[in-house]
Amino acid sequence: MKHLKIKISEAIDFANLTIDAFDTELLMCFVKKVDRSYLYAHRNEFLTKEEKIYFFELVEMRKLKKPLAYLLGKKGFWKNDFYINSSVLVPRPETEILVEKILDYDLTGKELLELGVGSGVISISLGLENHKLSIIGTDSSIDALTVANINSKKLNSENVIFLNHDWNNKWLFPKMDFIVSNPPYVSKSELIGNEDGIWFEPEMALFSDDAGMTDIKTIIFKSINFLKNNGKLLLEHAPNQAKKIVKEAKKAGYTKIEQINDYNGLSRVSILS
Numbered sequence: 001m002k003h004l005k006i007k008i009s010e011a012i013d014f015a016n017l018t019i020d021a022f023d024t025e026l027l028m029c030f031v032k033k034v035d036r037s038y039l040y041a042h043r044n045e046f047l048t049k050e051e052k053i054y055f056f057e058l059v060e061m062r063k064l065k066k067p068l069a070y071l072l073g074k075k076g077f078w079k080n081d082f083y084i085n086s087s088v089l090v091p092r093p094e095t096e097i098l099v100e101k102i103l104d105y106d107l108t109g110k111e112l113l114e115l116g117v118g119s120g121v122i123s124i125s126l127g128l129e130n131h132k133l134s135i136i137g138t139d140s141s142i143d144a145l146t147v148a149n150i151n152s153k154k155l156n157s158e159n160v161i162f163l164n165h166d167w168n169n170k171w172l173f174p175k176m177d178f179i180v181s182n183p184p185y186v187s188k189s190e191l192i193g194n195e196d197g198i199w200f201e202p203e204m205a206l207f208s209d210d211a212g213m214t215d216i217k218t219i220i221f222k223s224i225n226f227l228k229n230n231g232k233l234l235l236e237h238a239p240n241q242a243k244k245i246v247k248e249a250k251k252a253g254y255t256k257i258e259q260i261n262d263y264n265g266l267s268r269v270s271i272l273s
């Protein structure tokens with residue numbers, strides 16, 4: 001195998017023994033810099049030595065459950081492909097619910113703060129949807145902000161600025177119409193053992209103490225002082241945190257609490273005002 005010349009179809013069949021067939025095709029397209037129709041039309045084409053080595057290296061990493069987004073360097077979110085590397089969380093489809101919900105409001109001339117931007121998917125998607133919405137996006141990770149800025153430049157988003165800020169430190173923001181966050185909310189102790197891929201993601205993007213509630217609580221309690229009259233805090237969370245969020249929100253002084261289900265019918269987003 002090491003010295004053998006190998007055709008596209010043979011490499012794909014071999015990879016399919018260990019990883020998902022769709023992932024195999026995407027990796028082959030990535031290595032060959034072609035689309036899927038090219039693969040079907042050129043099944044008998046031989047891979048170069050470099051292509052063969054690179055392809056099987058990627059297959060090996062996928063076998064170890066490294067997320068496809070890190071191998072391909074991109075992930076689709078809302079209406080665009082975003083650059084992704086291992087300093088940021090791989091954006092999840094359920095996070096699009098936050099975007100969808102915010103777009104239900106009249107955003108023209110409004111100000112929005114995102115806490116924990118990661119790759120920038122939420123802020124940039126919102127900014128591109130409404131050019132008259134002013135957005136400040138923050139993260140405590142400089143590496144994440146670098147990725148967010150790359151995406152902002154790539155997608156020409158002009159109404160978003162990214163700042164380095166840790167929400168455990170002092171907040172010096174003006175009052176906002178909207179504060180939005182998909183904070184770390186996974187409880188490490190509640191992992192069930194089949195979440196292999198997440199070990200490739202930054203721990204600070206995923207885990208929070210106190211059954212995943214520590215960062216959520218900080219954001220709930222601090223945000224209320226940075227919302228304008230009728231301002232709203234929108235938070236993504238785990239379904240089993242929904243009741244605790246209601247309790248914390250009331251304690252912090254929010255009077256209106258709406259909770260939205262995800263595509264599996266599980267409570268995933270809370271809107272506090």
Ligand SMILES: C[S@@+](CC[C@H](N)C(=O)[O-])C[C@H]1O[C@@H](n2cnc3c(N)ncnc32)[C@H](O)[C@@H]1O
Nearest residue numbers: 089091116117118139140141166167182183205
């Ligand atoms: C779950 S990720 C969300 C990333 C992105 N918004 C998304 O939805 O894909 C949480 C983000 O919060 C950031 N973060 C964690 N702790 C933070 C803190 N104390 N202050 C500011 N940002 C923090 C992480 O670096 C990470 O980028």
